[in-house]
Structures are given as C-alpha cells and as structure tokens.
Amino acid sequence: MDPLFVAHVVAFAVAALASFATVGPASRVDHPDTRYGLVGLLVTSGIWGSAQALYLVVPGVVLKEVLYMVGLVAGIVSVLTWLYFSAAYSGRAPRETPYARAVVGIVAMFVLVKVTNPLHNGYFTAEMASEPFAHLAIQYGMVHWIAMGLSYALAFVGFYMLAERFAQASVGTRPLEALVLLTALPLGLDLLALQTPWLLALTYEPLGVAAFAVGTVTVYFDRFQTVQLAADVDDPVFVLDAEGRVASVNDQATSLFPDAADRIGEPLESVAPQLRRALDNDRVLTMEDSGDPRFFQISTSPFVAGSTETGRVVILSDVTERERYRRDLERKTEQLQLLNRIVRHDIRNEMAVVIGWGETLEERLDADEMNALERLLGAATKVVDLTDGAREFIRALDEDERPETTAIDLASTLEAEIDKQRSAHPDADIAIEGALPETTVSANEMLTSVFRNLIGNAIENVDAGPATITVSAEERTETAVVRIADNGPGIPDDRKESVFRMGEKGADSGGTGIGLYLVQTLVDQYGGTVRIEDNEPRGSVFVVELPLAAQ
Incomplete structure (x- = not known):
C-alpha cells in the first residue's frame, strides 16, 4: 500500500477522531454560548475529516463524490461554528453580532450550490487519477475559489475576535495564541498542494481544528476558561x-x-x-x-x-469599601462592648449604692421628706432599668444572625416575668387569661427581656386610669402564640410597624425607644414574628409567635 496514500488517510482519520473525542470534555465549558460554539466546531470538523478520509478509501466514483460533497458542506458550516465560538468567547452575543443573519444566508447559498453541483458542475469536476496514488482528482471551478476566499475571510474575523480577547486578558494567553495559530497553518498545506504533486489538492483545515481542540480541551482547559474570565474583569x-x-x-x-x-x-x-x-x-x-x-x-x-x-x-x-466597612464595624463592636461593660458594672453598681443608702433613710424622714426620697429612689430604679435594657440591647446586637437557641419553658418564663412586673407596678392589674400551655419554645435566656419590654411598654402607655394588662398563650402545630393586651390609647395602623424601629417612641413616652426594637431583634433571631393588633374596646394587643422547640 502506498505510504503517501496511508499518510493522507491516517492524517484525516486521526483529525476526525480527535475532534469527536474532545466533544465530551468541551461540553464542560462553563459559558453556554462558548460551549455551543466549540462543540459545534468539533462536530463539524469531525464530520469534515471523516468525509475526507472515507473519500480516499471507498470504491466507486459516485460514492467518492458524495463523501467529498459531505466534507465540503461540513467545512463551510464549520466556518459558522468557528465564528459563533469566537464571538461567544470574546464576550459578544453570537446571535446579535452585526451581519450574523447575512453571513448565515451567504453560507446557506453556498451549501445549496455545493449540493447541486452534479446539476451544474460549477463548483468542481472530478475524474480518476493515478498520481501520486489512485484517487478521485478534483478540478475546482470559479465558485469554489469564491467560497474559499469568503470562508478564510470569515475565519480571520474569528481570529481577530480571539486576538482582541487575548489582548484584553493580557495574561496567560501565549499557549492559547499558539493553539489558535495551529488552525491557520493548514492554509499553508492548501497552498502547497496546488504546487506539489505528492500532496492532494484538498482542504486540510480539519487537521488544524483537531490540534486546537486537543490542545485547548485536554492540556490548557483551565487556562482556556480563565483567560475568558480575566478579559471580563478589571482586576489585577x-x-x-x-x-x-x-x-x-x-x-x-x-x-x-x-x-x-x-x-x-x-x-x-x-x-x-x-x-x-x-x-x-x-x-x-x-x-x-x-x-x-x-x-x-x-x-x-x-x-x-x-x-x-x-x-x-x-x-x-x-474590596476596599467592604473592608473599610468591616473594620469600622469591628471598631464599633469594640466600642459597644466597652459601653456594655460600663453599663453592666460601673453605672449599675453606683446606682445600687444610691438605692441602698436611700433605703436606709426611709425610717428617719418625715412625710414631706419621704415624698422626695421616693422620687429619688424611683429615678434611681429607672436608671437601673435603663441599664438593663441597654445591656440586653447590646447583647442582642452582638449575637449572630441566628444565635444558638435551646428549649425554654414558656409558662414558667411568662409567670416569672409577670410576678416581677406586678412587684414593680403594684397599681397595675396584670392578669393571666386561661391556662398557659405546658410547652417549650426555641429561644434563649433573653426571652425574658421580650416579655419584660412588652408588658412594661403596655403599662407605661396606658393614658387613663390604672393599667389593665391581660396575658394569654396558646400552642399551635409548630408555634406558640403569646398575646399581651392593654387598655391604652391603641396604636394607629400606620405606626404598627414603625414602632419597632430603633429610637421610635410615643410623644409622651419616657422610654429610650430601644425596647420594642430589642423585642423585634430578639424575636427575629429566634425565627419568630411579632405584630400589633387592636384590642376591644380600646388598646393594643402585642402578638408574639415563637417556634416550638424540637422534641
């Protein structure tokens, strides 16, 4: 068997196998349009190389012409897939590229001319030849050279788009540039075949596409994708x-x-x-x-x-802005922790001393002086309450978005806080309506702060007569619902959400404006909700819904 014949067949067969074999790895390309274009290029190039190899080995002129025709069609369609791939890889939208439809129309016209060649012989004619080995020799007509020129012009448009992409990326592109140049080298073989008797006058482009495919997909696949990414970023x-x-x-x-x-x-x-x-x-x-x-x-x-x-x-x-914000947040957190220590120790301890000394004077003062002392002790107690609220507020802010929770007994927590509020507000009527459910909720020890702030807020906002507070609770399928109702003036609908904002308080309120914000923060951290409803005949109902603890 003629070695030159074997060399031609093996070259095209290997190119076809390489193209088909890399379709699988190419399907791993992340960018969709780049993946479609590259896979399409490999498939059409594989068909092209297969048709060229078979054209050389099958018997019969008619079958050889058919296979050669298949190769011609696959070859010109591969130009479209090359352009699609190049446009997508360079960051363009292939379907929206200028003149895309015109190019498809022109290629379709040449495909029609090729498949109808047996009717007009304008594209090529063929006859059997014996040199350099027995084969079907092709004599090209003028239409072939027009189509060839157009194909290479379009191919170089793809080269330009890739070169532009490499220039934008400017890093790690040299191996890919070399691989892209491999697709152009067969042009030299095409030209050499016109002058050399031992090289058939065929199109050798499948060899270049196969080399590009194997190099890109198997050796430089990560670099191939990274360069595409690097060209889209302005980062070092x-x-x-x-x-x-x-x-x-x-x-x-x-x-x-x-x-x-x-x-x-x-x-x-x-x-x-x-x-x-x-x-x-x-x-x-x-x-x-x-x-x-x-x-x-x-x-x-x-x-x-x-x-x-x-x-x-x-x-x-x-990430300068993000890092500055993070560091500023760390600094503020440190300041909050310092404030927490001051509130927890210094102010609270000093006020405990004031209250202690004040209580020792109760039996030594007359009625008028006792009135002044009660005012003093009341103010001191208020300061202690404020330090408790500030301490709990800082602690809540210092928690993670979802702090660690445990099973907290709802009934005992409510009863304990109600007893404290009755002692602190002896003039208020705080009643439990119905039996409290014997259940546990997913929370932590700061749940007491939720109920203390809600009950205290309800008492402080009653504007007429003694405060009447009613507390009730019920267990549902996945949650427990606590309702704290008061006989105050009520809250307008347009403020039912805004009262939970930090610093928000009523015009006559003597509070800090952080109590209800603290309630909202803690309940959110527990994965629950808090809302306000209207009470009848007057007043508001704060409804807290908490998730049940896992059994």
Whole structure:
C-alpha cells in the first residue's frame, strides 16, 4: 500500500477522531454560548475529516463524490461554528453580532450550490487519477475559489475576535495564541498542494481544528476558561507557573506592582512579597495608596493538565469599601462592648449604692421628706432599668444572625416575668387569661427581656386610669402564640410597624425607644414574628409567635 496514500488517510482519520473525542470534555465549558460554539466546531470538523478520509478509501466514483460533497458542506458550516465560538468567547452575543443573519444566508447559498453541483458542475469536476496514488482528482471551478476566499475571510474575523480577547486578558494567553495559530497553518498545506504533486489538492483545515481542540480541551482547559474570565474583569491578575514563578501579569497588576512586568520568570515572593504573604494568610492584601490603604481579596484557580497542576491564576478583587466597612464595624463592636461593660458594672453598681443608702433613710424622714426620697429612689430604679435594657440591647446586637437557641419553658418564663412586673407596678392589674400551655419554645435566656419590654411598654402607655394588662398563650402545630393586651390609647395602623424601629417612641413616652426594637431583634433571631393588633374596646394587643422547640 502506498505510504503517501496511508499518510493522507491516517492524517484525516486521526483529525476526525480527535475532534469527536474532545466533544465530551468541551461540553464542560462553563459559558453556554462558548460551549455551543466549540462543540459545534468539533462536530463539524469531525464530520469534515471523516468525509475526507472515507473519500480516499471507498470504491466507486459516485460514492467518492458524495463523501467529498459531505466534507465540503461540513467545512463551510464549520466556518459558522468557528465564528459563533469566537464571538461567544470574546464576550459578544453570537446571535446579535452585526451581519450574523447575512453571513448565515451567504453560507446557506453556498451549501445549496455545493449540493447541486452534479446539476451544474460549477463548483468542481472530478475524474480518476493515478498520481501520486489512485484517487478521485478534483478540478475546482470559479465558485469554489469564491467560497474559499469568503470562508478564510470569515475565519480571520474569528481570529481577530480571539486576538482582541487575548489582548484584553493580557495574561496567560501565549499557549492559547499558539493553539489558535495551529488552525491557520493548514492554509499553508492548501497552498502547497496546488504546487506539489505528492500532496492532494484538498482542504486540510480539519487537521488544524483537531490540534486546537486537543490542545485547548485536554492540556490548557483551565487556562482556556480563565483567560475568558480575566478579559471580563478589571482586576489585577497574576499568572504563575507550576513552581510559583510569575509567568505573566496584566496592566492592572503592574499598576500595583510597577516592576512586575519586567520580572517575569522570578518567584512571586520576590516580585510581590506582600501578595505572597497574603496568599499564605488571610488572603486580603493591603496596599498603601497616597496614604490611604486599599484592600484586595485574593482568589486563585489552578491550571491542570490531567492530574498535574501546571500553573495558577491569581486575581485581586478590590474590596476596599467592604473592608473599610468591616473594620469600622469591628471598631464599633469594640466600642459597644466597652459601653456594655460600663453599663453592666460601673453605672449599675453606683446606682445600687444610691438605692441602698436611700433605703436606709426611709425610717428617719418625715412625710414631706419621704415624698422626695421616693422620687429619688424611683429615678434611681429607672436608671437601673435603663441599664438593663441597654445591656440586653447590646447583647442582642452582638449575637449572630441566628444565635444558638435551646428549649425554654414558656409558662414558667411568662409567670416569672409577670410576678416581677406586678412587684414593680403594684397599681397595675396584670392578669393571666386561661391556662398557659405546658410547652417549650426555641429561644434563649433573653426571652425574658421580650416579655419584660412588652408588658412594661403596655403599662407605661396606658393614658387613663390604672393599667389593665391581660396575658394569654396558646400552642399551635409548630408555634406558640403569646398575646399581651392593654387598655391604652391603641396604636394607629400606620405606626404598627414603625414602632419597632430603633429610637421610635410615643410623644409622651419616657422610654429610650430601644425596647420594642430589642423585642423585634430578639424575636427575629429566634425565627419568630411579632405584630400589633387592636384590642376591644380600646388598646393594643402585642402578638408574639415563637417556634416550638424540637422534641
């Protein structure tokens, strides 16, 4: 068997197999349109190469012509898939690319001309030849050269879009640039075939597409996707090789590290020691910018060939505003913790001393002096209550979004708080309506603060006569509902939600405006709800719904 014949068949057969074999890996490309375009290119190129190989080996002129025709159609359709892939990879919307419909129409016209060639022979004619080996020799007509010129013009549009993408990414693109150039090399074989008798006058483009496919999908797949991503971001990017040396950087990276572009091939710890340290620690890079620090979150992604890591891309995302906010929040948290300590210890202890000394004077004063002392003790007790509220408020803010909860007995918690409120407000009538359910709810020890603030708020807002407070509770399928009703003036509908905002309080209220906000915060943390309904004939009902504890 003629070695030259075998070489032609094997070349096209291998190209076809390589294209089909990489369809599976190519389907893992994340970007949908890029994936569609690349898979389409591999399939059409595989059909093209298969048809070329079979055209050489099958017997009979008619069958050879049919297979050659299939290859021609697959070849020109592959131009469309190449353009689709190039547009998608370069960040364009393939279906919205200018003149997309016109290009499809022109390609469809040439497909029609090709498949009807037996009727007009305008595209090519064929006859058996014996040199350099027995084959069906093709003589091209003028329409073929027009179609060929158009195909290469469109192909170079795709090359331009990819080159533009590589320039935008500016990092890690050299291997991909080399692979893309492989798709153009068969053009040299096409031209050489017109002058060399040992090379058939065929289109050798399937060989280039196969080389591009194998290189991209099996060797540089991660780099292929990362370059597409890097071109879409304005962040500094470093590409490292397998040994951690700087392989390339983009323009944004050189704005942070001016000499990085001149130190390609050096270890990262030499080029950007701050970046190396940040990579090994919390992955937040701090850079001084005219006296003001800038913060960058570091993310990395490896380049993998098989199971071997061949390099890594490092992207620095500017998180200056977020980091400043986080650090400011940490500073405020520290200040709140300090305030909590002052409230919990210093102020409360001093007021306990005031109350203690005041109580020792009760038996030594006359009626007028006792009235003044009661006012003094009442004010001191109010300060202690305020410190309790502030302490609980700070503690609630310091909790996680969903703090750790446990099973809290609802009835005993309510009864204990009602007893405290009866002692603190002897003139108020605080009654329990019905039996409290023997159940547990998902909360923590600060649940007492919820009921203390609600009952205390209800008593303080009664504007006429003694306060009458009614507390009731019921167990439902998944929740327990507590209702605290008062005989106050009620709350208008347009304020039923706003009263839970921090600092919100009534015009005549002597409170701080944090009690109901604290209630809302705690109940939210427990996964429950709190709302306000109207009481009859007057007043409000605060309804707290809490999840039952898991049994």
